[in-house]
Each structure stands twice: as C-alpha cells, then as structure tokens.
Amino acid sequence: MIKWLLVCMPAAIAASWFEVDPSVVFALSLAAIIPLVEVMGDATEQLAAKLGPTIGGLLNSSLNNAPELIIGIVALSHGLGSVVKASLTGSILVNLMIGLGLALIFGGLKFGEQKFDRHNLRIGGSMLMICIFCFVVPAVFEIGTPAGTRGLSIEISVILLVIYVLNVFITLVSGRKGESITPDEELDESNPPSPVWKSLSILAAAAVALAMVSDTLSESLGPTAKALGLSDTFSGIVLLGGVGGIGEVLSAVRFARSGRPSLVLSVTVGSTIQMVLLVAPLLVFGGLLLGQPMDLKFTSFEVVSIVLAVLIAKELTKDGEANWMEGILLIATYAILAIGFYNLPDMTAAAGIVKP
Numbered sequence: 001m002i003k004w005l006l007v008c009m010p011a012a013i014a015a016s017w018f019e020v021d022p023s024v025v026f027a028l029s030l031a032a033i034i035p036l037v038e039v040m041g042d043a044t045e046q047l048a049a050k051l052g053p054t055i056g057g058l059l060n061s062s063l064n065n066a067p068e069l070i071i072g073i074v075a076l077s078h079g080l081g082s083v084v085k086a087s088l089t090g091s092i093l094v095n096l097m098i099g100l101g102l103a104l105i106f107g108g109l110k111f112g113e114q115k116f117d118r119h120n121l122r123i124g125g126s127m128l129m130i131c132i133f134c135f136v137v138p139a140v141f142e143i144g145t146p147a148g149t150r151g152l153s154i155e156i157s158v159i160l161l162v163i164y165v166l167n168v169f170i171t172l173v174s175g176r177k178g179e180s181i182t183p184d185e186e187l188d189e190s191n192p193p194s195p196v197w198k199s200l201s202i203l204a205a206a207a208v209a210l211a212m213v214s215d216t217l218s219e220s221l222g223p224t225a226k227a228l229g230l231s232d233t234f235s236g237i238v239l240l241g242g243v244g245g246i247g248e249v250l251s252a253v254r255f256a257r258s259g260r261p262s263l264v265l266s267v268t269v270g271s272t273i274q275m276v277l278l279v280a281p282l283l284v285f286g287g288l289l290l291g292q293p294m295d296l297k298f299t300s301f302e303v304v305s306i307v308l309a310v311l312i313a314k315e316l317t318k319d320g321e322a323n324w325m326e327g328i329l330l331i332a333t334y335a336i337l338a339i340g341f342y343n344l345p346d347m348t349a350a351a352g353i354v355k356p
Contacts, residue, residue: 008032009213016216022223024325029217033243036210042249043202045254046194060204063203064251064271065091066278067210068244072283073290074214075240077219081293082234083221088280089302090241092272096313097334099245099252100268104327107256114261118320124269125318127167128310131276134160135306138297153295154288157281159348164277233299234341269313301344305337 012028044063068091072084108115135158142149217240226236248271255263280296285296298306312333316326 003035005031005035006039009036009209012216016219018130022220023227025216026224029213029220030243031241032213033067033071033210033217034246036206036213036225037244038205038250039206040064040066040210041251043194043199043206044247045251046199047196047203064247064267066207067247068275068278069282070207070210071214071217071240071244072279073286074211075218076283076287076290076292076294077126077162078215078218078219079292080218080232081287082232083240084283084287084294085298086233086236087240087244088238088275088283089306090239091245091275091279092241092306092307093237093334093337094241094245095248095268095272095275096309097330097337098242099249099271100264100313100317101327101330101334103252103256103264103268104322104330105324106253106257106323107261108322108327110257111259112323114256114264114322116261116265116317116320116322120265121317121320124265125314126275127273128269130163131273131334132310133308134276134280134296135298135303138295139300139303142297149297150293150295152295153284156296157284160196160281161275163276164281167277168275201223213259218301229339231344233302233344237302237341238338241317305340309333309337 008028009032012025012032015025015028030137041064047063068087072087075084076088104114107166137156138149138152141152221240222236224230225232230239248267251267252264255261284294284296316322316329
C-alpha cells in the first residue's frame with residue numbers, strides 16, 4: 001500500500017522544477033522517500049534471505065542505513081550540516097525507540113513474551129556504550145577547545161571505521177546459529193527470493209531515485225522549516241531521521257511478526273551501531289570532501305537523548321525477555337523526547353555552527 005506513494009516522486013521533481021511552493025515540494029519529497037526506502041529494504045531482504053540470520057541481519061542493518069547516508073550526503077552538499085547531524089540523532093532514536101518499540105508491540109501481541117539471545121544482547125549493549133563515547137567526547141572537548149572539534153572528529157571517525165571493519169569480520173567469522181524455523185519462515189521458503197541481479201538492480205535504481213528526491217527535499221527544507229517555525233534540530237531529528245529510518249522500522253516489525261527476535265535486534269540495535277560506526281564517519285569525510293562543515297559535535301540535548309535511549313533500551317531487554325508493554329514504554333520515551341526537541345529554540349547557534 002505504501003508503494004502507491006511512489007507517484008509522489010515525479011510529482012516532487014516536477015513541483016521543484018516549476019518552482020511550486022517549497023512546503024508542497026517538501027511534503028511531496030518526504031512522502032516519496034517512504035516507499036523508496038521500503039523498496040530498498042525489500043530488495044535488501046531478498047538478498048539477505050539466502051545468507052542466514054547472522055549475515056542476513058548484518059546485510060539488512062548495513063544496507064538499511066543506505067537511505068540515511070544518501071540523504072545525509074545530498075543535504076551536506078546543500079550546506080545543511082546541522083540538519084544532517086540532527087538526522088543522525090533522529091535515526092538512532094527511531095531505531096532504538098520506534099523500531100524496537102513497535103517490534104516488541106507487534107511481536108508481543110502475536111507471540112506473547114519474546115526471548116532474545118543474551119549473548120547478542122551483551123555484545124550489542126557493549127557496542128552501544130562504546131558508540132556513545134563518539135558523541136560524548138567531542139561535546140566535552142568542545143567546552144575547552146572549540147576550534148579543535150573538526151580535527152578530533154576526523155580522528156574519531158578513523159577509529160570508528162576500524163571498529164566497523166573488525167565488527168563485520170567478527171560477525172562473519174563467529175556468527176552464531178540462527179533460530180529454529182517458524183511456520184512463517186516456512187511460508188517464506190515456499191516463495192523463493194528474487195535473483196541476485198534483480199535485487200541489485202532494484203537497489204541501484206531506488207538509490208538513484210532517492211538521491212534525486214533528497215535533492216528536492218534539501219532545497220525545500222529551509223524555507224519550509226522557516227514557514228512552519230521549526231528549528232533545524234527538530235527538522236533533522238523528527239522529519240529526516242524518521243523518514244530515513246522507516247526501512248529499519250518496517251524490517252523490525254516484519255521480523256517480529258514472523259517470530260525472529262534475533263533479526264529484530266540485528267536490524268534495530270545492529271543498525272544503530274552501524275549508524276555510528278559507518279554512516280557518521282562517512283558523513284564526516286563526505287563533508288570534508290564537499291568542503292562543508294560536518295563534525296561529531298552534537299548539542300547537549302542530542303547527546304543526552306542518545307545516552308538515555310541506549311540506557312533505556314538496554315534496561316528493558318537486559319533479561320533476554322520483552323513484552324508489548326515494554327514496547328509501549330519505548331514509544332512513549334520517543335514521544336517525550338520529540339516534544340522536548342519541538343519546544344527547544346533553534347540550537348544551531350548553541351552548537352557553534354554557522355549557517356551558510
């Protein structure tokens with residue numbers, strides 16, 4: 001049903017070409033991104049179907065982050081560094097709060113108590129805590145040496161990329177055995193996945209289309225946010241972060257309803273980890289190549305929100321079991337944070353960012 005929104009893609013491009021009101025262009029672009037992200041997610045799952053839970057989950061979490069990277073690079077090319085950083089925060093919150101929360105709700109309503117692999121929970125929790133440091137350290141460092149944040153961010157980005165490569169290696173070499181086949185998975189086996197070449201072609205076409213729509217979205221974001229009285233931080237966190245993370249949310253809910261909780265963790269927690277280890281440093285280097293300001297110095301409220309999201313998600317799943325009520329708590333936490341960001345003034349100046 002969501003794929004009907006694909007008609008918004010040519011409409012958004014045409015509206016931008018004919019210089020229609022920026023708010024209309026922004027709304028059409030935002031609507032067009034949703035089905036494009038879903039198309040990329042479906043193609044990714046087709047590729048991952050033959051690779052098992054470990055590699056399949058790794059592929060899903062990696063390629064499901066492609067929309068955030070594409071949107072971020074295009075937005076950076078338009079000089080929207082503060083919005084890009086806010087969208088990173090938003091994607092992390094969406095993965096841990098909305099994606100995991102909805103998965104717990106839908107999975108819990110269908111299967112009752114859901115059980116997770118405690119080993120994977122410990123590994124994922126440890127990785128999330130390490131990821132927090134890449135946000136906390138620049139924020140603290142900026143207090144004493146504001147001018148050195150860019151250089152520090154580049155050095156941290158190199159370390160994050162090294163950790164990402166090592167994490168992929170360990171995941172592939174020592175991947176744990178997946179869950180037993182459920183009736184839902186048996187139905188999936190009766191419907192074999194598409195050929196690899198077809199899935200790759202769909203991924204490539206959707207990525208190009210997403211880049212085109214992201215361009216119209218970035219051009220119309222500033223005027224639209226100004227007209228609606230929205231700050232850069234709120235626009236990035238709630239609007240771009242929410243739309244960019246729709247792929248992970250849909251995948252997490254799909255896996256939860258088919259009784260595969262380990263893949264739920266791979267897509268939500270794993271995607272969050274790779275957002276920090278891969279997407280964030282690539283955007284830092286992308287900003288360097290594009291000559292645009294991009295670092296890992298986030299506002300204090302963004303850092304606090306990310307830390308709280310990680311701690312709450314860890315607390316609710318640390319015993320290896322979860323139910324639908326815990327999913328509601330995660331959704332409620334996101335709603336509280338979104339209200340907080342909406343009521344904050346524009347924090348661009350507070351972050352030390354100069355708008356182009």
